[in-house]
Amino acid sequence: MNALTRGVKNTLRSPVRSGAIILMFAISIALIVSMLVARSSVLAKINEVKSTAGTNITIRPAGTMGGMGGGDPLTAAQLNTITSTSHISSTIMTLTDQLSSDNTNLTSSLEFGGFGRAQRETTNSSSESSTSENKSTETPRTPGITITGTTDVNSASTDGSSLSISSGKTIDASGSDTVALVGTDLATKNNLSVGSTFTAYSKTFTVSGIYNTGNRFTDSGIIMPLKTLQTITDQAGVVSSVVAKVDSSDNVAATVASLKSSLGSAADITSEIERAESSVSSLQGIASLAMTGVIAAAVAGAAIVLLAMIMVVRERRKEIGVMKAIGGTDGKVVGQFIIEGLTLTVFGAVIGMVLGILVSGPMTTSLVSSQNTSSTNRTSQQLSGVRTSTNSSEAPGANFIRGGFNQIRDNASQVTASLTPNILLIAAGVTIFIALIGTAIPAWLTARVRPAEVLRTE
Amino acid sequence: MSLEVKNITKTFTTSSGDVTVLKDVSFTISNGEFVSIIGKSGSGKSTLLSILGALDSPTSGSIVVDDANIEKLKGHEQTKYRAKKIGFVFQQYNLVPNLTALENVVLALEFGGYPAASRVDRATALLAAVGIEDDQLTRRPSRLSGGQQQRVSIARALANEPAYILADEPTGNLDSVTGKKIFSLLHDLSRKQNTTIVVVTHDLDIAGKTDKTFTLVDGKITTKTRS
Ligand SMILES: Nc1ncnc2c1ncn2[C@@H]1O[C@H](COP(=O)(O)OP(=O)(O)OP(=O)(O)O)[C@@H](O)[C@H]1O
Ligand SMILES: [Mg+2]
Numbered sequence: 001m002n003a004l005t006r007g008v009k010n011t012l013r014s015p016v017r018s019g020a021i022i023l024m025f026a027i028s029i030a031l032i033v034s035m036l037v038a039r040s041s042v043l044a045k046i047n048e049v050k051s052t053a054g055t056n057i058t059i060r061p062a063g064t065m066g067g068m069g070g071g072d073p074l075t076a077a078q079l080n081t082i083t084s085t086s087h088i089s090s091t092i093m094t095l096t097d098q099l100s101s102d103n104t105n106l107t108s109s110l111e112f113g114g115f116g117r118a119q120r121e122t123t124n125s126s127s128e129s130s131t132s133e134n135k136s137t138e139t140p141r142t143p144g145i146t147i148t149g150t151t152d153v154n155s156a157s158t159d160g161s162s163l164s165i166s167s168g169k170t171i172d173a174s175g176s177d178t179v180a181l182v183g184t185d186l187a188t189k190n191n192l193s194v195g196s197t198f199t200a201y202s203k204t205f206t207v208s209g210i211y212n213t214g215n216r217f218t219d220s221g222i223i224m225p226l227k228t229l230q231t232i233t234d235q236a237g238v239v240s241s242v243v244a245k246v247d248s249s250d251n252v253a254a255t256v257a258s259l260k261s262s263l264g265s266a267a268d269i270t271s272e273i274e275r276a277e278s279s280v281s282s283l284q285g286i287a288s289l290a291m292t293g294v295i296a297a298a299v300a301g302a303a304i305v306l307l308a309m310i311m312v313v314r315e316r317r318k319e320i321g322v323m324k325a326i327g328g329t330d331g332k333v334v335g336q337f338i339i340e341g342l343t344l345t346v347f348g349a350v351i352g353m354v355l356g357i358l359v360s361g362p363m364t365t366s367l368v369s370s371q372n373t374s375s376t377n378r379t380s381q382q383l384s385g386v387r388t389s390t391n392s393s394e395a396p397g398a399n400f401i402r403g404g405f406n407q408i409r410d411n412a413s414q415v416t417a418s419l420t421p422n423i424l425l426i427a428a429g430v431t432i433f434i435a436l437i438g439t440a441i442p443a444w445l446t447a448r449v450r451p452a453e454v455l456r457t458e
Numbered sequence: 459m460s461l462e463v464k465n466i467t468k469t470f471t472t473s474s475g476d477v478t479v480l481k482d483v484s485f486t487i488s489n490g491e492f493v494s495i496i497g498k499s500g501s502g503k504s505t506l507l508s509i510l511g512a513l514d515s516p517t518s519g520s521i522v523v524d525d526a527n528i529e530k531l532k533g534h535e536q537t538k539y540r541a542k543k544i545g546f547v548f549q550q551y552n553l554v555p556n557l558t559a560l561e562n563v564v565l566a567l568e569f570g571g572y573p574a575a576s577r578v579d580r581a582t583a584l585l586a587a588v589g590i591e592d593d594q595l596t597r598r599p600s601r602l603s604g605g606q607q608q609r610v611s612i613a614r615a616l617a618n619e620p621a622y623i624l625a626d627e628p629t630g631n632l633d634s635v636t637g638k639k640i641f642s643l644l645h646d647l648s649r650k651q652n653t654t655i656v657v658v659t660h661d662l663d664i665a666g667k668t669d670k671t672f673t674l675v676d677g678k679i680t681t682k683t684r685s
Binding site: 002006009010013014318319322323324325326327328329330332451452454455 | 504508511512513514533534537538540541542544546548552553554555556557561565566568569570574614618
């Protein structure tokens with residue numbers, strides 16, 4: 001028997017009260033652990049997203065919506081400004097155009113979506129009384145075919161990797177030959193194969209290869225060298241979007257700023273890094289929410305242990321007086337109460353950590369998903385808005401936007417709870433801090449109890 | 459070697475004013491003497507005993523025990539005095555509620571610096587001497603009768619072979635047979651081991667068998683010595 005065994009025994013001898021204190025404390029430790037796990041998982045994801053974001057900057061004429069046209073194209077002078085901006089190591093320039101049936105012998109492989117059909121039906125019903133039969137006999141209006149003139153054919157791929165050519169070979173995008181890559185859907189619709197020819201703006205083009213991106217809109221388009229498209233459409237030097245690569249990620253922000261000041265309101269400038277940052281902004285919110293949770297739980301835990309120990313000491317003033325009256329030194333008496341406090345803390349901490357590790361996975365998932373429902377909803381609304389507002393196929397820009405939004409959804413779903421030794425260390429540190437607070441003050445109270453307390457009758 | 463009380467006054471300050479319980483009390487107890495203190499309820503017997511045991515300090519006056527001024531000792535020296543020299547039997551027993559009968563006695567042995575290895579043996583023997591045995595040893599105070607608690611409290615007071623035993627109504631809760639046994643135990647200690655014993659009692663029979671009786675009336679003391 002010594003202060004240690006007495007302290008431990010005393011906690012065990014009032015199991016209900018000790019149990020209640022331990023449980024409350026364990027819950028706050030569990031909260032601390034799970035919040036720390038959530039926070040570090042989210043931070044890890046944020047860093048990962050930021051570090052994998054490329055250094056590309058996209059410049060489009062002001063007022064365009066996802067590269068769908070609108071606004072004046074970028075001029076040769078503006079392009080000069082862009083290419084001469086420092087830190088820009090390379091640029092990919094793109095011009096898009098819609099081929100109508102007047103300009104080509106090709107038929108689009110796209111049909112109108114629901115919005116277009118509905119519009120047609122109202123027009124039809126005003127000219128003649130429409131029935132279900134004559135609806136099936138009407139000739140569908142053909143949408144335009146999107147031509148993309150580019151200095152790098154890979155820019156047309158949906159996910160930023162190189163364009164997959166299913167047959168034939170790629171074209172020299174820096175040249176000005178009348179050669180083209182044709183999307184697989186358009187090729188099938190028009191029975192085109194490698195070596196076939198078609199006309200556009202009265203020029204005869206040779207199909208060099210067939211590409212397949214898996215995207216219905218992109219696969220219904222044509223890709224040709226930028227210069228060729230500029231020539232046949234009489235738009236020498238004109239470009240509808242520029243993707244500029246910056247030499248290092250550290251220079252992206254400065255380069256964006258310098259482009260914004262030199263191009264002014266004439267251009268919309270966005271960087272992948274900015275997009276990545278905005279895509280993780282909700283995650284950042286979760287991280288700070290989790291940090292608040294950690295602090296709140298730590299304060300609650302400290303308060304629980306402190307109040308519990310103060311209660312214990314007050315309730316046992318007489319007992320403390322007795323021990324002092326029969327010759328117990330302050331050190332022995334205070335030591336015993338510190339050990340009682342530590343016993344409660346250790347039990348609470350161990351149970352709390354186990355509990356915290358168990359709930360940290362579900363906790364992280366629910367925190368992240370509840371925060372992200374809103375941004376995901378916004379995404380799909382915006383996407384359907386893009387689709388229904390255009391009567392033409394989606395341009396590569398739209399794919400790029402969708403890629404960005406998919407990225408947000410992926411960011412959220414890919415946050416996985418991970419428990420690192422660091423977290424356990426922090427949790428242990430918080431626990432020790434709480435234990436110190438929870439025992440130092442009661443110890444001080446204990447030391448002040450006078451042996452004459454023993455004579456009080458309660 | 460003696461216990462000398464010189465001009466002790468004790469005044470309690472309460473919300474309803476000051477109460478002076480002891481007024482200029484002086485007496486001397488020699489080594490190995492067996493003395494009794496009697497007086498009406500509230501006359502200050504327990505107050506006087508707690509001052510002798512350094513549980514409380516006098517408002518004025520001094521207590522000299524074995525040439526040391528008790529009321530002038532530092533806190534830790536008073537603690538040592540209580541642990542080594544004094545065995546206190548409380549009127550309300552004051553056992554530690556979370557500890558068993560045996561553990562309560564072991565606790566006093568620990569505070570007195572008794573070797574750890576033989577504490578349990580000694581505590582068991584001490585308890586046997588006051589009639590606490592077998593399963594009673596492992597009971598906590600709440601599961602012992604008042605008389606049993608009182609006997610554990612006496613065993614605890616004897617634990618460190620103190621030079622002075624201060625016992626506040628040690629037989630107050632015992633039947634006459636057990637009371638006589640406890641009294642003769644204390645008597646033997648004073649005769650055979652030269653332990654100085656101060657008992658507070660209401661029992662005039664017991665008081666009559668002690669060497670000296672102090673009577674407290676209105677805060678003053680009168681002494682009756684027997685030969
Ligand atoms: N801490 C205190 N504060 C205020 N008054 C006190 C205190 N302790 C004791 N008293 C008062 O001092 C007086 C003497 O109390 P004490 O306990 O010494 O009496 P007693 O002679 O032991 O009585 P009893 O025979 O009933 O045990 C009482 O009037 C009591 O109310
Ligand atoms: Mg009394």
